[in-house]
Amino acid sequence: MDVSQYLEIFLDETREHLSSLNTQILNLEQNPEDEDTINEIFRAAHSLKGMAGTMGFKRMQNLTHDMENVFSEIRNGNMKVSSSLIDILFQTLDALEEYTSNIQETADEGTNDNQNIIDMLNEFLNTKGEVAEEKPKKGKGKAAKEAKEEAPAAENAEAAPSGSSDEEKFRQIPIGETEEGVISAALAEGKNVYGFTVYVDENCLLKAARAFLVYKAVEEKGEIILSNPSAQDIEDEKFDFDFSLIVISEHNIDDILSAARAVSEISKVVGAPLDAVAAKAQEKKDEETEEKETAPAKVEQADKGSTAQAPAAKTNKAAAKPVVNRTVRVDIEKLDVLMNLVSELIIAKNSLVSASYTDGVSGASFNEQIEYLESVTTNLHESVMKVRMVPIESVVSKFPRMIRDLSKKLDKKMELYMSGEETELDRTVVDEIGDPLMHLLRNSADHGLESAEVRAQRGKPEVGSIFLDAYQDGNNVVIEVRDDGNGIDVEAVKNKAIERGIITPEQADNMAEKDIINLLFNAGFSTAKVISDVSGRGVGLDVVKSKIEALSGEVEVHSKLGEGSTWTIRLPLTLAIIQALMVVVGGEKYAISLGSIQTIEDVSPDEIKLVQNEEVMTLRGSVIPIVRLDKALGTTSLKGPDDNLVVAVAKKGEKLAGFVVDELIGQQEIVIKSLGKYINKSKIISGATILGDGEVALIIDANALI
Amino acid sequence: MADEVRITNADLIVDEGEKVQYIVIKLGNEQYGIDIKYIDNIVRMQSITRVPHVPEYIKGVINLRGEVIPVLNLRLKMGLEEIEDTKASRIIILKLEQYGLLGFIVDEVREVVTLSEVQIEKVAYDNTDEKQKFVFGVGKTESSLISLLDMNVVCAENGK
Numbered sequence: 001m002d003v004s005q006y007l008e009i010f011l012d013e014t015r016e017h018l019s020s021l022n023t024q025i026l027n028l029e030q031n032p033e034d035e036d037t038i039n040e041i042f043r044a045a046h047s048l049k050g051m052a053g054t055m056g057f058k059r060m061q062n063l064t065h066d067m068e069n070v071f072s073e074i075r076n077g078n079m080k081v082s083s084s085l086i087d088i089l090f091q092t093l094d095a096l097e098e099y100t101s102n103i104q105e106t107a108d109e110g111t112n113d114n115q116n117i118i119d120m121l122n123e124f125l126n127t128k129g130e131v132a133e134e135k136p137k138k139g140k141g142k143a144a145k146e147a148k149e150e151a152p153a154a155e156n157a158e159a160a161p162s163g164s165s166d167e168e169k170f171r172q173i174p175i176g177e178t179e180e181g182v183i184s185a186a187l188a189e190g191k192n193v194y195g196f197t198v199y200v201d202e203n204c205l206l207k208a209a210r211a212f213l214v215y216k217a218v219e220e221k222g223e224i225i226l227s228n229p230s231a232q233d234i235e236d237e238k239f240d241f242d243f244s245l246i247v248i249s250e251h252n253i254d255d256i257l258s259a260a261r262a263v264s265e266i267s268k269v270v271g272a273p274l275d276a277v278a279a280k281a282q283e284k285k286d287e288e289t290e291e292k293e294t295a296p297a298k299v300e301q302a303d304k305g306s307t308a309q310a311p312a313a314k315t316n317k318a319a320a321k322p323v324v325n326r327t328v329r330v331d332i333e334k335l336d337v338l339m340n341l342v343s344e345l346i347i348a349k350n351s352l353v354s355a356s357y358t359d360g361v362s363g364a365s366f367n368e369q370i371e372y373l374e375s376v377t378t379n380l381h382e383s384v385m386k387v388r389m390v391p392i393e394s395v396v397s398k399f400p401r402m403i404r405d406l407s408k409k410l411d412k413k414m415e416l417y418m419s420g421e422e423t424e425l426d427r428t429v430v431d432e433i434g435d436p437l438m439h440l441l442r443n444s445a446d447h448g449l450e451s452a453e454v455r456a457q458r459g460k461p462e463v464g465s466i467f468l469d470a471y472q473d474g475n476n477v478v479i480e481v482r483d484d485g486n487g488i489d490v491e492a493v494k495n496k497a498i499e500r501g502i503i504t505p506e507q508a509d510n511m512a513e514k515d516i517i518n519l520l521f522n523a524g525f526s527t528a529k530v531i532s533d534v535s536g537r538g539v540g541l542d543v544v545k546s547k548i549e550a551l552s553g554e555v556e557v558h559s560k561l562g563e564g565s566t567w568t569i570r571l572p573l574t575l576a577i578i579q580a581l582m583v584v585v586g587g588e589k590y591a592i593s594l595g596s597i598q599t600i601e602d603v604s605p606d607e608i609k610l611v612q613n614e615e616v617m618t619l620r621g622s623v624i625p626i627v628r629l630d631k632a633l634g635t636t637s638l639k640g641p642d643d644n645l646v647v648a649v650a651k652k653g654e655k656l657a658g659f660v661v662d663e664l665i666g667q668q669e670i671v672i673k674s675l676g677k678y679i680n681k682s683k684i685i686s687g688a689t690i691l692g693d694g695e696v697a698l699i700i701d702a703n704a705l706i
Numbered sequence: 707m708a709d710e711v712r713i714t715n716a717d718l719i720v721d722e723g724e725k726v727q728y729i730v731i732k733l734g735n736e737q738y739g740i741d742i743k744y745i746d747n748i749v750r751m752q753s754i755t756r757v758p759h760v761p762e763y764i765k766g767v768i769n770l771r772g773e774v775i776p777v778l779n780l781r782l783k784m785g786l787e788e789i790e791d792t793k794a795s796r797i798i799i800l801k802l803e804q805y806g807l808l809g810f811i812v813d814e815v816r817e818v819v820t821l822s823e824v825q826i827e828k829v830a831y832d833n834t835d836e837k838q839k840f841v842f843g844v845g846k847t848e849s850s851l852i853s854l855l856d857m858n859v860v861c862a863e864n865g866k
Contacts, residue, residue: 344772347772588755588756632758633758634758634759635756635758673773673774674774675757675767675774675776676767676774676775676776676805676806676807676808677804677805677806678764678776678778678805678806678808678861679757679760679764679767679776680760684758684759685757685758688755688767688774690769690772690774694769695753695755695769696755696766696767696768696769696774697755698755698757698758698767
């Protein structure tokens, strides 16, 4: 068997463990004495070690092993957590992350031993505390033992391994003559023969994979001579939640037990030396055929026993374990295919709807069915969309650690407050949003927050605050990065822009404050006086902007000098299918995302006024600019100058604008298609869609026009 | 520039073996050949959705089997006069590695010819003739001469 097919599971789990370790170690820094945290870290390190070992990543295994040793000592109260230890631990995590990404790219962990980190960890072990003589080798045995102690504890004090013979199903493996020969030969050679029964967690979804990992772990310690069910059946997942093995090994039984337990989602492993079993088998044999006949029955009985026992075990576990949602890991590509099919279906549905108008197919039942189809496709689309949504937590969870590191590096005190981590976005968006957010946070930490002295002068608390808030707003998700720092110095930006030749001094004089601030998003702009490796290479904000625009989102900044800045990122919930308002302009059909439309107004031409040569209208007391879509789109309205205007009022953040169209067609669900690479991305047109009659209509990006 | 073009196409012909098939199209009175390996489809004229603020030769986008595909007018692209669509007008859909699917409006699609290397005469670069820079060679058949288009060069002039 080959481990490569389990690589993905390994990577996924490693990341989960690493991310949990990151959080827990941060937590530990705040509460160095917290036992739960220490235990949690120990467990995560232990699982990582086991997984890396199983997959044959020795360097990774060694490193986690030493980390585990340290925590084993801390757990025993022999050592205290200090801030220098925390630093070493974070370095360890970084090294582990490096291994992980190497493995992802090349299926190999790389050649970096990270000996310096291992040395530091060991030095820590040797110097801090009375356990100086503790050598890594010994530590390993100890750790294994602890794992053993820990496992039953986690399982809500289940019966001791040797206690219940019901659990030791390996005793019921029918041993054939050849195996018997092998067993006695091994015993004669002074080797140990063990029987094991491995219980896979009942919530486990990839039983075969887990079983395989156990197999692999055990095979490293010894030779598996028999298994029940057979190896083939196990591989084909033809087993319940347990399987039994008979193993010949030179190692002691605890070694093998802990190796098997290190595999995740293994709820329990029981085992015992098998000389007794062998003897029993011998006895059995002596007792002739009668016994042989009952043997299968016995096995069956045992099986029944186990099924009866299972629910009991389940209730036991339910109390001990947090409820885990049953999930399936699905390749994102499969979801893309599904989404495409849903898109096709919606286009087909739209064709049917338009055919029913034009071809005059009518009748109450036909319309009813069409409506039914519409509601089904809409629901289907929503469900598929939801499947693709993941919480942004996976991205933002690494930020507290980053801010901590920045705080040390920049020698500024700061704290990150996050909210709305559970806010969900399309998976593809979540994957892309990490970098822009990181840039903004670094920007706040480096440029935004003042040094401690300046903060003291301004009467601000010594510790700077950075906030990361995410929430859903209609069809958008808003992510805000806020700090209570210096804010943006408009004059400094203006001077810099002039110095860099981005604007002329004359232009600068005529620019509104807001427009000047927006210059920050210009390529090659950085106001940092000192170039640091945190920020200041001038490749930050323009990259942020283009990345977010590539995701059909937008970014805005509000700032008050001396009080802080707020960066607001607005992202569409989904990229593929939207509700749109269909309009006609100059005889052409266009779609406008319904999410941005506030109201539709019927305005008489004399209500349009000119302010600074720009057309505006008054809407419920506020003055809003008017955009003639025919002009913006390079066409001519077919309406006369005296006709009433149809104005679709759209909102972007706080700003409103009215779009003048010729005619409204109505609301429609549309599938967004790209215009292709050949057409240079037009600012106003965000894409195209295929209408029910097969024609293509362009999608107007209202945001770009406000 | 001309040298580079010639080299790449010579390589192509070698890759394709001795003989290469070309689709022969007409623009006005001239015949042009397009390597058949680029051709995805040939469709009749259909309604094209105009896209604002693009160069004149990009006529818009069409729906081909559920995909949105940009359509260029090959006449305009090659510096010729635009003419009214006729019954014979077609949109040739090409698949280019760099741009994906692209449609080209041509006056007429004539036939498929097979030219071997010896039938192709390389042309000298003449920068007085705008459309000449898209042509990498002239294919000679018994009855006619066919200017062979280098479609990557035709498309590459996007910024124009």
